[in-house]
Amino acid sequence: MTGSAASQAGAGSPRARLAAVGLGRWARVMARAYAASDVAELTACYTRNPERRAAFAAEFGCDQADSLEALLARDDVDGIVITAPNDQHAPIIEAAAAAGTHVYTEKPIAVSLADLRRISRAVTGSGIVFACGHSARRLSGLREMKRQISDGETGSVSMVEAVFGNDRGLELKEGDWRADPVASPGGPLTQLGIHQIDNLQYLLGPARRVVAMGQAPRPGIVNQLAVGALLEFDSCLGYLGCNWLSPGSFTIDVYGTAARLRYELDFTWWSKSAQTDAHTRLARTVIAADSADPDARVLAEDAVPLPPGDHLREEIEEFARAIQGTAEVEVGLADAVSNVAVLQAAARSLAGAGAVAVADIMAEIAH
Amino acid sequence: MTGSAASQAGAGSPRARLAAVGLGRWARVMARAYAASDVAELTACYTRNPERRAAFAAEFGCDQADSLEALLARDDVDGIVITAPNDQHAPIIEAAAAAGTHVYTEKPIAVSLADLRRISRAVTGSGIVFACGHSARRLSGLREMKRQISDGETGSVSMVEAVFGNDRGLELKEGDWRADPVASPGGPLTQLGIHQIDNLQYLLGPARRVVAMGQAPRPGIVNQLAVGALLEFDSCLGYLGCNWLSPGSFTIDVYGTAARLRYELDFTWWSKSAQTDAHTRLARTVIAADSADPDARVLAEDAVPLPPGDHLREEIEEFARAIQGTAEVEVGLADAVSNVAVLQAAARSLAGAGAVAVADIMAEIAH
Numbered sequence: 001m002t003g004s005a006a007s008q009a010g011a012g013s014p015r016a017r018l019a020a021v022g023l024g025r026w027a028r029v030m031a032r033a034y035a036a037s038d039v040a041e042l043t044a045c046y047t048r049n050p051e052r053r054a055a056f057a058a059e060f061g062c063d064q065a066d067s068l069e070a071l072l073a074r075d076d077v078d079g080i081v082i083t084a085p086n087d088q089h090a091p092i093i094e095a096a097a098a099a100g101t102h103v104y105t106e107k108p109i110a111v112s113l114a115d116l117r118r119i120s121r122a123v124t125g126s127g128i129v130f131a132c133g134h135s136a137r138r139l140s141g142l143r144e145m146k147r148q149i150s151d152g153e154t155g156s157v158s159m160v161e162a163v164f165g166n167d168r169g170l171e172l173k174e175g176d177w178r179a180d181p182v183a184s185p186g187g188p189l190t191q192l193g194i195h196q197i198d199n200l201q202y203l204l205g206p207a208r209r210v211v212a213m214g215q216a217p218r219p220g221i222v223n224q225l226a227v228g229a230l231l232e233f234d235s236c237l238g239y240l241g242c243n244w245l246s247p248g249s250f251t252i253d254v255y256g257t258a259a260r261l262r263y264e265l266d267f268t269w270w271s272k273s274a275q276t277d278a279h280t281r282l283a284r285t286v287i288a289a290d291s292a293d294p295d296a297r298v299l300a301e302d303a304v305p306l307p308p309g310d311h312l313r314e315e316i317e318e319f320a321r322a323i324q325g326t327a328e329v330e331v332g333l334a335d336a337v338s339n340v341a342v343l344q345a346a347a348r349s350l351a352g353a354g355a356v357a358v359a360d361i362m363a364e365i366a367h
Numbered sequence: 368m369t370g371s372a373a374s375q376a377g378a379g380s381p382r383a384r385l386a387a388v389g390l391g392r393w394a395r396v397m398a399r400a401y402a403a404s405d406v407a408e409l410t411a412c413y414t415r416n417p418e419r420r421a422a423f424a425a426e427f428g429c430d431q432a433d434s435l436e437a438l439l440a441r442d443d444v445d446g447i448v449i450t451a452p453n454d455q456h457a458p459i460i461e462a463a464a465a466a467g468t469h470v471y472t473e474k475p476i477a478v479s480l481a482d483l484r485r486i487s488r489a490v491t492g493s494g495i496v497f498a499c500g501h502s503a504r505r506l507s508g509l510r511e512m513k514r515q516i517s518d519g520e521t522g523s524v525s526m527v528e529a530v531f532g533n534d535r536g537l538e539l540k541e542g543d544w545r546a547d548p549v550a551s552p553g554g555p556l557t558q559l560g561i562h563q564i565d566n567l568q569y570l571l572g573p574a575r576r577v578v579a580m581g582q583a584p585r586p587g588i589v590n591q592l593a594v595g596a597l598l599e600f601d602s603c604l605g606y607l608g609c610n611w612l613s614p615g616s617f618t619i620d621v622y623g624t625a626a627r628l629r630y631e632l633d634f635t636w637w638s639k640s641a642q643t644d645a646h647t648r649l650a651r652t653v654i655a656a657d658s659a660d661p662d663a664r665v666l667a668e669d670a671v672p673l674p675p676g677d678h679l680r681e682e683i684e685e686f687a688r689a690i691q692g693t694a695e696v697e698v699g700l701a702d703a704v705s706n707v708a709v710l711q712a713a714a715r716s717l718a719g720a721g722a723v724a725v726a727d728i729m730a731e732i733a734h
Contacts, residue, residue: 158593226525246622255613354721
């Protein structure tokens, strides 16, 4: 997109016109998520590899560009959806912001503090709509947990435990970027934990301090494949557990004075965003019969109804509406940067630094 | 019991004759647990308060002694079951060991390092049978998790998360010993967490390093009421979550390369030991349909059958059989001390010490 003011971008179009940049597995998941959308359409795509590009264009019936510059110069591209590797986000976002093209990027926004600085400078003041893909907070159970906490239905919350794991570390090979502690600090912490970092900060506000421990059990793989982190929030503790060494899991436990909540997501359905909510469960446990004798108190657990949604489609459609000026982006630059600051605080702790203040990381990003 | 060699104590009796020392709520739970036992019987009791003593003796149909010395001198007391406050364990155990009377004590064996030293010196070489009440590892689900880990059915385990909480901190008052960080380091960590510390070390071997964070949210209560700790084991990470601020919970999650296990205990039934197992659930999740495409892998969860047991009765009966020379105590001095060393490592970390090596605490206990 060239020449048009960001605030009016796509305003004349019934659907915001999006282009996919980086055409791996997750690009397909994203493209399928908004294939039937009334507010967003996929018009073009780009990745360096011509065969992969052609295959993607054929699969989704969109055009292709043979360079990022060519893609950004097209008249039918209002915004790009980046699913390129994390360390390529910064230059792509810089180019898009310079061209006045709106940006949605997969999480994490970036990994290195230097890239965070570049992205912050490129986006700030550019006028483009900027969204980062932290869609997990849009899962129906997360929205309901947030509502119960905000409405006081849980009472005061003292502890939230969030876990995300899968088996991908078992097939990891030496030299894979996921095996590199710089490219993927804490291994699953960068790829999976970042979702729960956003969820924890969504539920509890900004984390202040982080301490972490990790395990690197696979010979030849120097990166941690299982990580535990403790997070200090304003008036609550958080635990974050991530692993790449076990069948998939995604759970959140909330410990409140009035109720305890447990959310479970069947990982089988993680990347099928239209069906994910239907394979989740939120249980609420309360003291149903109280007594002066603690041994006579009786607990009761109920399943909380969760309306079905589509976390990825909702996120992309919000991005499209924001391009058209009819919505605001929920997770923009500030939240995305803050999530990586927590990630990097955990990574620094993993490297032996003890408890690390998130504010110290934020100060380094700002300078 | 006076004058008899420890190894022959109670050998002539069909049932080991036990006396209750400290007659609060848990003394009743314990006495009920072995009321119908063929190998142990309650013959006497002692606590300082005469009314409480008389009431207990009447309730359970046993004799009473008006001093600890008188109790230990009785011919019909082979062993004592201590449920007195933690800081009274050491002098009671010293007196019992000197009298040649066998000792079962509720967990934790003691809290202060000085008391651990006193107890270690008193018990070591005394010839008495010594057992510490870490009965939770005898829950049917714990035995099954241990078996699956030992038999390799879970594959390699990279992470175990153990949580124990209840609502007792909501009724806590200033001046209560539970509100005192010296008497009850980390609050629920000392009273609830110690169970899971034993469970984690039972499942994974000795913990090496601990780091902890806590929350003390109640005005006037200086002690932490919610605590999270990360534990480093030989080839695994552990997480321990404890709180006194939410409806009861007791869960253990095991993340193995071949399977993920989740154990849940309905806290309503915690102190009804004959029924506890019937209100627990162990779920095992595996990859039921594998695929080269990670998004096509399908998980399946099954409930693992758990035979019913009675963790408290089994523990007391083992103590009774050990007195009679026909069994060995599973959790003796070494394990009980090691559990408190982990607790104190966590407490030291809570006090701002960063990650603490358990070996440092053990060295201090030894000197």
